[in-house]
Amino acid sequence: MIGMHQWVLRRSAFAFALAGSAGLIGCGSADESPGRPGGMMGGPGAVPVIVAQAAAEDYTDTVKALGNLRANEAVDISSRVSSVVDTVHFEAGDFVNAGQLLVKLDDREIAADLAVAQAEFEKVRSQYERSKALGKTRVVSESELDQLAADVRRTEADIRSAQARLDDATIKAPIAGYVGLRRVSPGEIVGPDNLITTLDDTRVMKLDFAVPETFLAVISSGMSVAAETAAYPDKLFTGEVISVDSRIDLATRSITVVAAIPNPDNRLKPGMFMTVALQRKRAGVLFVPEEAVAPRSGRQFVFLVKDGKAIEQEVRLGVRNPGRVEIVEGLKAGDTVVTEGVQKI
Numbered sequence: 001m002i003g004m005h006q007w008v009l010r011r012s013a014f015a016f017a018l019a020g021s022a023g024l025i026g027c028g029s030a031d032e033s034p035g036r037p038g039g040m041m042g043g044p045g046a047v048p049v050i051v052a053q054a055a056a057e058d059y060t061d062t063v064k065a066l067g068n069l070r071a072n073e074a075v076d077i078s079s080r081v082s083s084v085v086d087t088v089h090f091e092a093g094d095f096v097n098a099g100q101l102l103v104k105l106d107d108r109e110i111a112a113d114l115a116v117a118q119a120e121f122e123k124v125r126s127q128y129e130r131s132k133a134l135g136k137t138r139v140v141s142e143s144e145l146d147q148l149a150a151d152v153r154r155t156e157a158d159i160r161s162a163q164a165r166l167d168d169a170t171i172k173a174p175i176a177g178y179v180g181l182r183r184v185s186p187g188e189i190v191g192p193d194n195l196i197t198t199l200d201d202t203r204v205m206k207l208d209f210a211v212p213e214t215f216l217a218v219i220s221s222g223m224s225v226a227a228e229t230a231a232y233p234d235k236l237f238t239g240e241v242i243s244v245d246s247r248i249d250l251a252t253r254s255i256t257v258v259a260a261i262p263n264p265d266n267r268l269k270p271g272m273f274m275t276v277a278l279q280r281k282r283a284g285v286l287f288v289p290e291e292a293v294a295p296r297s298g299r300q301f302v303f304l305v306k307d308g309k310a311i312e313q314e315v316r317l318g319v320r321n322p323g324r325v326e327i328v329e330g331l332k333a334g335d336t337v338v339t340e341g342v343q344k345i
Contacts, residue, residue: 049341051305052289056333059285059326061319062277067209067227069272071200072260073175077102080168081110082191085184090197092181096173103184103196107169114162121155128152177201178266205261205268207239209276210254218280219244225259227274237261237268286331287324292339293317302331303338303345310338310345 083105090102128148134140173179180198184190207227211219223241239261248255259276261268293315294301304313315330331337338345 047310047341047344049303049310049338049345051336052292052339054286054288054327054331054333054335054337056284056286058281058283059287059319061215061280061282063211063215063280065209065211065276065278067207067259067274067276069205069207069261069268069270069274071177071202071270072204072206073177073201074270075174075177075199077171077173077179077196077199078192078194079103079105079171079190079196080192081105081165082189083107083110083169085186085188085190087186088182088184090179090182092179092197094179096176096179096199098173098176100173101170102173102179103171105169105171105190107166110162110166110169114159114166117155117158117162121152121159124148124151124155171196173199175199175201177203200270202263202266202268202270205239205263205270206242207259207261207274207276208256209259209274210249210252210256211278213248213253213255215278215280216244216248216255219255219257219278225261225276225278227259227261227276229268229272229274231272232267235267237274284333285318286327286333287321288327288331288337289339290320290323290325292337292342293325294342302327303342304331305336305338 085103086106087104088102089100089104090096096102128145128151131140131145131148177199178201180200182197184194184196190196207225219241221241221243225239225241227237227239228235229237239259241257242260243258245256288302292302294303300315300317301312302315303310305311313330316328318326318328320326
């Protein structure tokens with residue numbers, strides 16, 4: 001196995017003589033001479049070049065993606081009813097459990113509404129029970145009984161509505177997590193439009209990042225990931241992929257991946273940027289020296305040496321490393337290409 005920073009190509013340091021009588025077979029080169037169809041260029045002398053043989057190797061692609069952190073669960077705490085803040089039971093940064101009391105509102109008026117609804121219900125229910133007994137003697141009509149039964153159901157609903165508003169006057173944490181800044185004070189009037197605080201479950205963080213679609217085959221739930229952040233340059237945070245988007249972005253040709261990263265010490269915060277490194281192993285990856293590739297009009301070419309001739313061969317490129325480039329299409333392992341002397345040809 002050849003090291004990552006060494007040539008994977010067996011370079012031939014000899015001068016390869018290309019006889020002018022054989023000519024150079026081109027591929028539509030812009031340097032073709034008029035009147036010589038097929039790109040034939042003759043010459044009285046040989047052209048000295050340096051060649052290299054393409055070789056295949058096992059290669060690991062590495063891609064780095066920039067991700068955005070968010071809490072595992074995040075809630076904005078506000079009041080469902082409009083009332084005056086009675087007491088506040090938290091401070092910024094506190095960890096609270098689900099169901100823990102955060103804010104108590106003045107509920108005296110709501111409690112009075114509940115008492116009225118309960119009294120009305122008892123009145124209507126009592127009237128209905130008496131009328132139902134009289135209905136057997138035809139003193140009360142069936143339609144009157146139906147109306148009284150509807151009044152009972154209506155007053156029951158009034159009780160449930162008042163009870164719900166009374167419960168809403170006691171604001172509790174819907175999830176466990178860390179509360180943010182306290183934005184209300186006792187005596188302040190709050191309503192549905194007022195933010196009281198934020199609540200984030202950051203014990204586990206979710207990292208959203210996008211990777212090229214070429215990595216889709218190696219991305220799956222449960223895959224381990226490692227991420228870094230500028231806030232803690234000496235710390236490596238590890239986690240695992242928990243979901244992969246069902247669609248690829250047509251503009252960027254990338255797909256969004258979500259990873260879960262444990263955060264027991266609460267150092268990671270929602271909104272932080274992180275860099276994720278992903279790897280993909282491939283076998284039989286073909287490389288040639290970068291100087292062997294000659295770009296022209298948005299296309300890429302190499303000079304393939306066959307039987308003493310230099311044949312211009314179009315290729316499709318893949319990844320680039322310092323001094324070398326992957327050939328995805330157009331060459332095979334063992335092919336010999338010109339690396340120096342391309343301009344002479």
